[in-house]
Amino acid sequence: MNNFLIVVCLIAIFSYLARCVVEWVNLRHWLASSVPLAFQDAIQEAEFKKAKAYSRDQFFLFFAEKTFFFILSISFLLIYGFGWLEYFIQTIFENPLWQFYGYLGILFFVTSILGLPFSIYSTFVVEEKYGFNRTTAKTFLLDIIKGVILSIFLGGLILYAYFWIFNQFAEWAFLIFWTFYFSLQLLLLYIAPVLIMPLFFKFSPLEDGELKRKIAELANRCGVDLAGIYTMDGSKRSSKANAFFTGFGKTKKIVLFDTLVEKFSEEEVLAVLSHEIGHYKRKHIIKTLFLSSISSLVIFYLAFWVMREPLFSASLGFQSVSAYSALIVLVLLLPSVSALFSIPSSLLSRKHEYEADSYAVEHGFGKNLGEALVKLSVDSLSNLNPHPWKVFLDYSHPPVVYRLEKIK
Ligand SMILES: [Zn+2]
Secondary structure: OOHHHHHHHHHHHHHHHHHHHHHHHHHHHHHOOOOOHHHOOOOOHHHHHHHHHHHHHHHHHHHHHHHHHHHHHHHHHHOOHHHHHHHHHHHHOOOHHHHHHHHHHHHHHHHHHHHHHHHHHHHHHHHHHOOOEOOOHHHHHHHHHHHHHHHHHHHHHHHHHHHHHHHHOOOOHHHHHHHHHHHHHHHHHHHHHHHHHHHHOOEEEOOOOHHHHHHHHHHHHOOOOOOEEEEEOHHHOEOOOOEEEEOOHHHOEEEEEHHHHHHOOHHHHHHHHHHHHHHHHOOHHHHHHHHHHHHHHHHHHHHHHHHOOHHHHHHOOOOOOOHHHHHHHHHHHHHHHHHHHHHHHHHHHHHHHHHHHHHHHHOOOHHHHHHHHHHHHHHOOOOOOOOHHHHHHHOOOOOHHHHHHHHO
């Protein structure tokens, strides 16, 4: 076994263990907690127990999937599977572009198939058991088909750009690829709500009535030009509720999950929306984009430098450095770097949540927002008392208990 392979295995072992330990500590912490003060009037003992049982089931599913893929990838590494696959692909295709697509296509296909039982179990066993699932087998299947078509189309496009830039440019490849990647991200922000989301959900204008009038009034009061207020059939897949704001400039839309409109009072819906408007008004999307553009630039710089190192490709069993061997080297090393960037980005995101809450409070929705947050957490059987490590590592939203305190 060579040095680089040892490093890659150590990274995989460390990130697997660290993940599992954090999830386990988080679960233990939650199972041992009593009802937080802010929830005492809102949650029954039976519901509280159910929320804990839900977290426990989710943990075991997470653990099973993580362990399965961990064992699989370590074994694949140790038998030099990446090299064998290269040999296989090279006997089938001669054209480098087809070798590239074939190689990554097989890996994508196999990992998707292997992940499928876990996603079926999650939707039709775990979510079903707690009454969240509303996905039919037909919707589930159609979602997979649409997802695959979308990944082939979008993934194929990104990979083509990568392949071309990798082979065409040397030292500036990272910058050229970053420019492409970042522009695509911007473009997707615009087109996703118009072209991609409608593939999965049905949007319909909110019916005329008291709620619509009040939303329009709120938007007006906050100085937001709205192109429309829509509902989305989230209930086709899950009973969990949500709302979001999409588009820029003149195309701004508010989208409410039908489950939100069904289960929440008008005042609560307005409170949730004022929080979303807060995100928009405080320019959170732009700030997040700025941070992610910087971190992706640094990652690409390091990545293109490491990826081209012939020693690394050779250690994994590849015959030479190619666009796909470089990508595999990157994917194997990424977990060690990406944590460094995900921590500040979730920190920023939590800060933004507080700011959006305070925007809602300033507009007189403090009390209703508090009630809506309690209701959302109780309804979705959330962990009401997450462990600080877990929050630090990946909570994009602060725990509701902290948010309620600040709102007060
Ligand atoms: Zn928010």
